[in-house]
Amino acid sequence: MKLNHINLYSHDTDADRAMFEQYFGLRTLVVRGTKMVIMQDDDGLVLIVNHFENKLEGFGYPQQLDILHIGFIQKSRDAVDALYKRLSGDGWEAQAPRNAHGAWSFYFRAKGGYFIEVTTLTPVRSEEAYQKNQR
Incomplete structure (x- = not known):
């Protein structure tokens, strides 16, 4: 799919x-x-x-639309940093990149009101590690 x-x-x-x-x-x-x-x-x-x-009207959007976000994967930490510098240099308010969910990322708010995440790939845990934590 x-x-x-x-x-x-x-x-x-x-x-x-x-x-x-x-x-x-x-x-x-x-x-x-x-x-x-x-x-x-x-x-x-x-x-x-x-x-x-x-x-x-009549649709149950949450009161705070800022929980909505989309994410863009970058190939490297350097690529995340470079995009952060471009956005910041152009006047966008963005949090500084940081480690989050095992990836290097930052968020900023689009003019439309939702957030955009820019991040490296998040390591996916093996099925075995997941099952151990569920016991």
């Missing part, structure tokens, strides 16, 4: 579009005013950022 798309509610679709193009290499496929942007990465994953306030 392959993940096909991600659809995120955004407070600022224009700013998010620019960020995803500039820092993460996504290309824009469709722009529908300030209500929706459809983008795609090099592997075919589609990312949609929308500002459909009317669709929030």
Whole structure:
């Protein structure tokens, strides 16, 4: 099974579009005013950022949308650090990279209100180690 798309509610679709193009290499496929942007990465994953306030009525989004995040895997700690420096140099408020979940990572808030994680691969524990901890 392959993940096909991600659809995120955004407070600022224009700013998010620019960020995803500039820092993460996504290309824009469709722009529908300030209500929706459809983008795609090099592997075919589609990312949609929308500002459909009317669709929030009756939908149980949490009060704090900041728990929503997407992650971008980088090949190395140096690549994480380089992207952090680019974002910080351009005025984005991002926490300094640190060790988290066994990986080197940082988070920053998109203009749309959700968080973006930039990280190295997280080591996956073997099934045997997992089972030992469940006993």
